[in-house]
Amino acid sequence: MSKNVPGIIISLLCLLTACKKTISTKEESLSPSSTSSQQVPQLCAVREDAARTAAASRTKTPAQTPVVLLIDFNGQQVQNSVWDPSGTINCPAVPASLLTNSMKDYIMQGVAEDYSGFFVKVTQSEQDYQAAAPARRMRCILTYNMTGQFGNIGGLSFISSMSWGDNTPCFVFCDVLLYNPKYIAGSVAHELGHTFGLRHQSRYSADCVLQEEYHSGFGSNALGWAPVMGLSYYQNLVTWHNGQSILGCDQWQNDMEIIKSVSGAKADDYGSSFNSSTVQLPSNGTKTGILENATDKDAFLKNDIYSKRIKVTSNGNSDLALEVYNTNGQLVTVYDDPAGTDVNVVISGKKYLRVRVSSNQPFVPAGDGFGGYTINVSAP
Ligand SMILES: [Zn+2]
Numbered sequence: 001m002s003k004n005v006p007g008i009i010i011s012l013l014c015l016l017t018a019c020k021k022t023i024s025t026k027e028e029s030l031s032p033s034s035t036s037s038q039q040v041p042q043l044c045a046v047r048e049d050a051a052r053t054a055a056a057s058r059t060k061t062p063a064q065t066p067v068v069l070l071i072d073f074n075g076q077q078v079q080n081s082v083w084d085p086s087g088t089i090n091c092p093a094v095p096a097s098l099l100t101n102s103m104k105d106y107i108m109q110g111v112a113e114d115y116s117g118f119f120v121k122v123t124q125s126e127q128d129y130q131a132a133a134p135a136r137r138m139r140c141i142l143t144y145n146m147t148g149q150f151g152n153i154g155g156l157s158f159i160s161s162m163s164w165g166d167n168t169p170c171f172v173f174c175d176v177l178l179y180n181p182k183y184i185a186g187s188v189a190h191e192l193g194h195t196f197g198l199r200h201q202s203r204y205s206a207d208c209v210l211q212e213e214y215h216s217g218f219g220s221n222a223l224g225w226a227p228v229m230g231l232s233y234y235q236n237l238v239t240w241h242n243g244q245s246i247l248g249c250d251q252w253q254n255d256m257e258i259i260k261s262v263s264g265a266k267a268d269d270y271g272s273s274f275n276s277s278t279v280q281l282p283s284n285g286t287k288t289g290i291l292e293n294a295t296d297k298d299a300f301l302k303n304d305i306y307s308k309r310i311k312v313t314s315n316g317n318s319d320l321a322l323e324v325y326n327t328n329g330q331l332v333t334v335y336d337d338p339a340g341t342d343v344n345v346v347i348s349g350k351k352y353l354r355v356r357v358s359s360n361q362p363f364v365p366a367g368d369g370f371g372g373y374t375i376n377v378s379a380p
Pocket of ligand 1: 043
């Protein structure tokens with residue numbers, strides 16, 4: 001596809017493919033409520049209003065406060081929006097019998113994890129949303145029973161609509177997504193990604209023929225990977241990606257850089273150096289942290305002379321490694337499970353430790369790893 005294809009044609013193509021394609025679900029990743037005979041539609045229908053985006057880009061909102069992403073479970077009446085300029089769209093809240101509190105918690109955690117590297121606050125608080133600058137907030141409405149209005153799609157958004165600053169929301173349709181919290185969390189992160197300006201991560205053959213509009217990733221099981229802006233439903237590790245977009249095989253899109261250009265980066269929570277200010281691990285207890293990007297390394301001091309069990313658990317997106325150094329700062333060993341995302345080892349004596357993204361991930365493209373983790377220190 002030429003890079004000069006007008007936006008409207010791209011949008012139409014996207015709409016058509018979104019409505020027509022269906023994907024067979026894979027058995028190993030299905031929730032108990034799903035069966036292998038069920039099919040999930042493509043992720044979304046995305047629209048574009050290039051003139052509106054161009055007008056908005058002339059005013060830049062400074063990044064003094066985090067971008068607020070409101071995950072709206074409460075139902076909404078969307079009035080006089082770009083979705084229906086002279087009318088009201090009634091979006092019912094999904095009843096608690098279909099979307100339980102634990103499912104909502106899972107969705108909130110999943111979306112927060114996807115945005116953990118950015119200067120972003122993921123919230124359910126209407127107050128947080130109202131307090132944010134108009135061009136630094138987005139409402140994603142989780143609703144259902146709207147196929148008559150919008151078709152059989154998982155989600156719906158306008159590209160770059162956050163920049164418009166006019167409360168245009170995006171939508172996720174939980175019934176179409178089979179009330180599966182992983183599918184819903186993935187779809188929410190994806191639709192929000194469009195509102196930052198992202199397009200789909202796609203896959204092409206060597207001679208530039210489009211093979212998948214929604215890149216379905218590589219591998220399977222614990223270390224299987226897919227991009228947020230592709231088809232993330234069936235893979236364990238999901239990240240932003242620097243890859244070929246739907247605009248063409250020569251049109252690379254660096255998702256992280258685009259989101260950061262809007263939100264700003266999140267400040268590093270732990271430095272990588274070993275010195276008197278290196279954060280000390282508790283003798284028993286937990287520390288949480290974030291690898292904000294693939295090159296981040298978070299240093300800690302195990303100041304305890306006794307052997308301790310150190311578990312480093314991924315929040316879901318990252319495959320982790322743990323570097324162990326002696327108190328002179330010399331590398332002793334690296335723990336990195338070749339088949340799993342976490343580290344669980346016994347470490348003796350006073351040591352410096354560094355958490356980082358694994359360097360032997362078979363399926364995650366280099367540079368794409370990031371995410372939160374928890375370190376648990378206990379008796380061996
Ligand atoms: Zn999409």
